Amino acid sequence: MNHFLIAPVVLPALVAPFIIMVVRHHIDLMRIFSLASTVLLVAISLVLAAQASTGEIQIYELGNWAAPFGIVLVLDRLSAMMVLLTSVLALVVNLYVIGTGWDKRGANFHALFQFQLMGIIGAFLTGDAFNLFVFFEVLLIASYGLMIHAGGTRRFQAGVQYVVYNLLGSTLFLFALGTLYSVTGTLNMADLAVRVAEIPPEDTALLRVGAVMLLLVFAIKAAVIPLHFWLPASYANAPLPVAALFAIMTKVGAYAILRMYTLVFGPDLAATHGLVGAWLMPAALITLMIGAIGILGSYRIGRLVAFSAITSMGTLLTAIALFTPEGVEAALYYIVHSTLAAAFLFLVADLVAERQGIEILPQRPMPQSGLIAVLFFAGAIAMAGMPPLSGFLGKLLVLDAARSHDLVWWIWGTVLVGSLITILGMARAGSLLFWKSHGLLDDSEDPNATAPDADKPTDENAPEEIADVSGTEITERPAALPFVACFTLLSGLVLLTIFAGPANRYAEATAAQLFAPELYIRAVLGEVTP
Amino acid sequence: MEILNMEFLLASAVGIVTAAGIYLILRRRTFPVILGLSLLTYGVNIFLFATGRLMVNAPPVLNKYAEVPYTDPLPQALVLTAIVISFGMTAVVVMIALAAYLSSKDDLIDMPNHPEDEGENA
Numbered sequence: 001m002n003h004f005l006i007a008p009v010v011l012p013a014l015v016a017p018f019i020i021m022v023v024r025h026h027i028d029l030m031r032i033f034s035l036a037s038t039v040l041l042v043a044i045s046l047v048l049a050a051q052a053s054t055g056e057i058q059i060y061e062l063g064n065w066a067a068p069f070g071i072v073l074v075l076d077r078l079s080a081m082m083v084l085l086t087s088v089l090a091l092v093v094n095l096y097v098i099g100t101g102w103d104k105r106g107a108n109f110h111a112l113f114q115f116q117l118m119g120i121i122g123a124f125l126t127g128d129a130f131n132l133f134v135f136f137e138v139l140l141i142a143s144y145g146l147m148i149h150a151g152g153t154r155r156f157q158a159g160v161q162y163v164v165y166n167l168l169g170s171t172l173f174l175f176a177l178g179t180l181y182s183v184t185g186t187l188n189m190a191d192l193a194v195r196v197a198e199i200p201p202e203d204t205a206l207l208r209v210g211a212v213m214l215l216l217v218f219a220i221k222a223a224v225i226p227l228h229f230w231l232p233a234s235y236a237n238a239p240l241p242v243a244a245l246f247a248i249m250t251k252v253g254a255y256a257i258l259r260m261y262t263l264v265f266g267p268d269l270a271a272t273h274g275l276v277g278a279w280l281m282p283a284a285l286i287t288l289m290i291g292a293i294g295i296l297g298s299y300r301i302g303r304l305v306a307f308s309a310i311t312s313m314g315t316l317l318t319a320i321a322l323f324t325p326e327g328v329e330a331a332l333y334y335i336v337h338s339t340l341a342a343a344f345l346f347l348v349a350d351l352v353a354e355r356q357g358i359e360i361l362p363q364r365p366m367p368q369s370g371l372i373a374v375l376f377f378a379g380a381i382a383m384a385g386m387p388p389l390s391g392f393l394g395k396l397l398v399l400d401a402a403r404s405h406d407l408v409w410w411i412w413g414t415v416l417v418g419s420l421i422t423i424l425g426m427a428r429a430g431s432l433l434f435w436k437s438h439g440l441l442d443d444s445e446d447p448n449a450t451a452p453d454a455d456k457p458t459d460e461n462a463p464e465e466i467a468d469v470s471g472t473e474i475t476e477r478p479a480a481l482p483f484v485a486c487f488t489l490l491s492g493l494v495l496l497t498i499f500a501g502p503a504n505r506y507a508e509a510t511a512a513q514l515f516a517p518e519l520y521i522r523a524v525l526g527e528v529t530p
Numbered sequence: 531m532e533i534l535n536m537e538f539l540l541a542s543a544v545g546i547v548t549a550a551g552i553y554l555i556l557r558r559r560t561f562p563v564i565l566g567l568s569l570l571t572y573g574v575n576i577f578l579f580a581t582g583r584l585m586v587n588a589p590p591v592l593n594k595y596a597e598v599p600y601t602d603p604l605p606q607a608l609v610l611t612a613i614v615i616s617f618g619m620t621a622v623v624v625m626i627a628l629a630a631y632l633s634s635k636d637d638l639i640d641m642p643n644h645p646e647d648e649g650e651n652a
Contacts, residue, residue, distance in 0.1 A: 130608060137615045144622055148629070156630035157641045160560055163623045164639070167567050168555065170619070174574040174612055181605070182581035233641065 002051075005060040005075050007044050008083055008121045011037055016114035024108065031098050034110035038094045041087040041117065045080070052080035055509065057523035059127065067524045068191040074127035074524060077510040078332070082124040082255055085336055086248050088492070089343055090117050092485045093245045096347055099481025100354065102241050105150035112149070116142035116245065123252050127524055129180070129187040132256065133173050136221075140166050143249065147238045158237035165230035169220040176213035183207045190524035192264045193517055196271070204271035211265050211272050215279070218260070221253025223313050224280070225287040231310060232294065236302030240350035243302070247342040250313050251335055258320055258328065262514045263521075267323040280321035281407060285414040288314025292418040295425030300358045301349045304429050308345060308383045311422060312338035315385075315415060319398045322405055325511045330397035332507035337390040337496055341382040344489040348375045351482060352433060360429050362436035368478055373434040375486050380426035382493050385419050390496040395419065397504070536584055540576065548573035560627040560637045567623065571616035578609045 015037040023029040051058065052075050060073040094113065096102075103109035119139025126132050144166075148159040181187055183206045184195040199207060216227065223231040231250070235243040257280070265272045291311025298304035316338055319331035355366035366372065378389070385391035395415060402411040496503060513519060547569050554566025582602030590603035631637045 130611075134611065134615070137619070141618065141622060144626065148626060151629070151633075153630070153633040154641065156626060156633055159626045160623070160630050160639060161641070163619075163626055164555070164563055164567065167616075167619055167623060168570070170615070171567075171570045171574050174578060177608075178574070178578045178581040178605075181608075182583075185602075187604075 002058055002060065004044070004047065005058055005073055005125070006062075008041055008048070008087070009073070009118055009125065011040060011044070012114040012118040012121070016111045016118065019111040019114065020108060024111075027104055030110045031103065034113060035091075035094055035098065037114060038087065038091045038117070041121075042084075042091050045084040045087045048075060049080040049084045051075070052077050053506065053509075055513065057513075057520055059524055067526070068186055068188045071131045072127040072188065072190075072524055073125040074189075074520065075125065076520065076523075077506070077513050078255070078258070079124045081332070081336070081506070081510065082251070083121050085251075085339055086117065086120050086124065089245065089248055089339060092488050093241055093343065093347075095488070096244070096350075096482050096485035097241050099479045099485060100241070100350070102150070102239055105239075108145070109149055112142045112145040113245070115139075116146060118142075120248060120252060124255060127189050129177055129189055129192065129260075133170070133177060136173065136252070137170060139249065139252070140170070143246065146242045146245070147234060149239050149242060155237045155239075158233045162230055162234040165220070169217055172213060172220075173217040176210050176217055179206055179210035179213065183210065188524070189259070189263055190521040193266070193521055194525070196264055197269060199271065201270050207271055208275065211275070212279075214260060215257065215276055218253045218256045219280075219283070222250050222257065222317060223253070223287070223310055224283045224317060225290055225314075226283075228287060228290070228310055232303050232306045235306035235309065235346075236300060240302060240305075240346050240353060243306070244343040244346035244350075247309060247339050247346065250309060251316075251339055254313065254316055254320060254331075254335060257317070258331070258514065261323070262328070263517045266517055267515075277321050277323045280317060281411075284314050284317035284321050285407075285410060286314075287311070288318065288414055288418045289421075290314075292421035292425065295422055296428065298425070298429070299360055301352055301360055301429065301433075302358055304360065304425070305342065305345045305349045308422065308426075309338075309342040311418060312342060312383065314418070315395065315398060318411060318415065319401060322401055324401065324404075325508075325515050326401035327398075328511040328514055329504070329507045330394070330401040332510055333390075333397055333496075333500075333504055334394035336503070337382070337394045337493065340489055340492045340496070341379065341389075341391060344486065344493065345376075345379040345383055347482070347486050347489065348372065348379050351486070352376070356433075360432050362432055365437045369434060369437065371483070373430070375490065376430055376434065378490055378493075380423075380430060384422040384426055386423065388497065389493050390500065391493075393497060393500050536586070540580055540584065544573050544577045544580070547576070558638055558640065560631065560639050563639055564620065564623055564627060568616075568620055571612070571620070575609050575612055575616070578605055578612060581605050 015033055019030050019033055023033060058075045059067070061067065062071045062073070097109065116139055119135050119142055122135035123132055123139060126135055144159065144163050147162055148155050177187060180192065183199070184192055186192055186195055196207065220227045235246060238246065261276050265276065288311050291307045291314055294307030294310065295304055298307055316331055316334050319327045319334060351372050352366070356363045382389040382391045385395040399412055399415060402408050405411060551566045551569035551573060554562045554569060557563055557566070582605035585599060585601040588599040588601040590601050590606055592600055627637070
């Protein structure tokens, strides 16, 4: 048994309590341990991705209990890819947070960050449905803390809504799991797949109820219409770098849909044949359109990016809802792109919000206005799916995959019109923020006077002299680290475009693996013929 | 009476508690909403307990010396996990709701549309 497989779950699970209990009073030590853990996580996930790319499905039996009885972690191409994506995103967000000092504005940022990573990575690796619930709760409870990091009335109010909505989702998850267990008598995903296929079609009413309830749970996570209402307020009012990390959380929902409805309730299963796709496809198309309209109508930059995350989820789920190998292949390429693009835009939005506030209004030009404008422009291009960045290729793959679907004209029309509205919305926001600002230059005030000092309480109540000195240095010369983080994400998007061929081949192999669930079942349960 | 058997009582208990929970979470103030969430978790815990079928006077262990009835132990383990998680989550939501109430002097669950009136800080 390969103990390396559990390392990405254990590492943050050990580092987080260590940070809370041992180094919580030393911001530098907290940063060092958190960053070291994240770097190690990237290294581990690279090794795991290399192992998974051979096509072999590895399992890890916790406590050495055999598969249907104990909990298993499963590493296949899909989970390895998602784990790698999570750890790279975490590293970038961690750099950004350290560079901007967001982690000093409230307590225990880094510990919560590590717990959040543990939950996300665990959810990607687990092969047990109830364990998936537990990891969902781990990532959610950490996200509640991160969401209200640094406090503020509006953030607390949005936090209450976010927590209540997700607690409801968790309750529904338990109802769904209970229903599935009462029908099949197991919660191991591979075992579920075997048992579900054996149930005669006339006895599947409860099973279908369970399948649809489970879809609702994952749709809440993935922010599908009409279950998306939690997302805009939560993401826009969370600290924006945290929202950048949350870009992977909606993907956890998409991942779970992809996993459950290819493995357990596969497209060939008679009981749920066509059921999931038939509901998911229109919902995904409406999600796409609502997100695009939301971009056009947003008057704050956080909401703008939150709605762009919704529209990208719409595109992603459109591809998933095709439930064909081509659709899944396009979805896998787009999942990487949309995670990077949404996180990138959230970070750029934070750069803007830190300098001139969250309203999308023409104001005095902010410091480094040109550089930030370029970054925003690149992010908007990526998100809207224009050439030359990877969003264009991703949407092209989605459109191509939808060619033989019944609703092909609806899909093409919605994706293309949605992209157009996204471009309009992004252009509106960008020109208000960056171009019209220069029209206001005739004010003869000192430009430093308008700097939003109120946003940086850390400079005021910093206990030590040294912190004050470094604070004044930052106002003279902007910290480089946030820009390094932004450019890392941007170069990720560029690399995804340049190496679209290899990336697409990996996605193709992953889709092939997903549509051959017997490989997964054999890896987990041994030689059982379904 | 035959109709008042355990299955009927348990099913109606789950139904009533869940219905009350759903009614409460649709209220506008945070306190009833949190109560509703608690009721929902009670409902789901009883429901999970019943997914292993209801048995009376049967231990959740196999006996290898004699053929005795036993009840499914897995739902009991699941319920324990679910209870612990929902307990922790309720504590978290109470704390966040309290923070929102104390800082806004208002326990309405919806947010005002014009936050700039309150001197909002990004």
